Amino acid sequence: MTYYYKLGNIPHKRHTQFRQPDGSLYYEELMGIRGFSGIQSLLYHLRPPTQIQKILLQTTVDIPYEESGPLCHRHLRTASVESGGDAVEGRIPLLTNADVCISVARPTEAMPYWYRFAHGDEIIFIHEGTGVLESNYGILRYHTGDYLVIPTGVLWRIIPDANRDQRMLVIEANGHIEPPARYLNRYGQFLEHAPYNERDIRPPDELVTHDEEGEFEVRVKARDRMTSFFYHHHPLDVVGWDGHLYPFAFNIEDFEPITGRIHQPPPVHQTFEAPGFVLCSFVPRLFDYHPQAIPAPYNHSNVDSDEVIYYAAGNFMSRKGIEPASMTIHPSGIPHGPHPGMYEGSIGKERTEELAVMIDTFRPLRLTKQAMQLEDKGYAYSWIA
DSSP states (O other): OOSOEEEEOOOSSTTSOOBOTTSOBOEEEEEESTTTTSOEEEEEESSOTTOOOEEEEEEEOOOOBOOOOOOOOEEEEGGGOOOOSOTTTTOEEEEEOSSEEEEEEOOOSOOSSEEEESSSOEEEEEEEOOEEEEETTEEEEEOTTEEEEEOTTOOEEEEEOTTSOOEEEEEEESSOOBOOGGGBOTTSOBOTTSSSOGGGEEOOOBOOOOOOEEEEEEEEEETTEEEEEEEEEOSOOEEEEEESOOOEEEEGGGOOOOOOSSOOOGGGGEEEEETTEEEEEEOOEEOOOSTTOOOSOOOEEOSSOEEEEEEEESOOTTOSSOOTTEEEEEOTTSEEOOOTTHHHHTTTOOEEOOEEEEEEESSOOEEBHHHHTTBOTTGGGTTOO
16 A cells, blocks of 8 residues: 555554553554565554464365367356355356456355455455455445455455345455556655545544454465464454555545547556556546547457456447446457447447456466356357448
């Protein structure tokens, strides 16, 4: 994260005595990335976060992949995915490579455990629904359109509102997810030309300190397995924290589009970057204003990347036959572009109301068997006039 924040009670100076009402010490925990040279936060616990009572192997992580087939464009209709489970167990992985795993989920249950991903950050895009992201950094309420950005090592769970349908797109990175470097100045502040800034970012706003004994489960995903750690005290026993590393929400509708006289390429929509991929937001915006502009994108070949677009709402200006929760995959090696009639049909139009998330990866993606069950088989031939 790019700016300082604090919540709860902390001592005047770091790494000094900070005592509880009974005279015992609070237990300081440093959470940071890139060793001790990246952004970090300091958390203060009632009890040492190292007091583990029991360790169990929960399961190994085994993703079934499709059989190798021909290279072609794909369309997955994820709207038909059945709801059920919680925000972790209910995930359906669709596309993966060494850098990222892209899943969808429609949770109906609160997580009865807390979760930590050990190898990178996660983004959960809330396509539909409201609820709470509860973490050792506090309470963060989410709603439709939010990107929930969860740094590696954060202890969290999702509690969906019971009366609201939930639909989520999950991006799990093997690395750190950050704002694009070109949006920031040398001090880490967002620049004036950036399409969003610090004011648009929502950190946790309420810290609830739990002082309870019992059996509490924390699941850690690491090294292709899920391990359960059991504690005799509540893991969310933080009384205060400060620093630059914490989970936050950013709503896609707070992304301010960059437009021009002629069609602007996908980098103007970039929202986050991570090792091996970028994430972009397509939002309602005015079209190009050159008198001879063609608003729809030109045909292009993904020479170095696979392009994934998740359609959230509206009418996407270059596509036919898609619906909310559709996902298209245009792999490197073959060109793609607007469907027949969409290129010419965009001339003279003044705006678009589309809402979509795009993930461009720089290594080829593999489709899972679950993805193939959702495939629109005719999509590869949909450019025939």
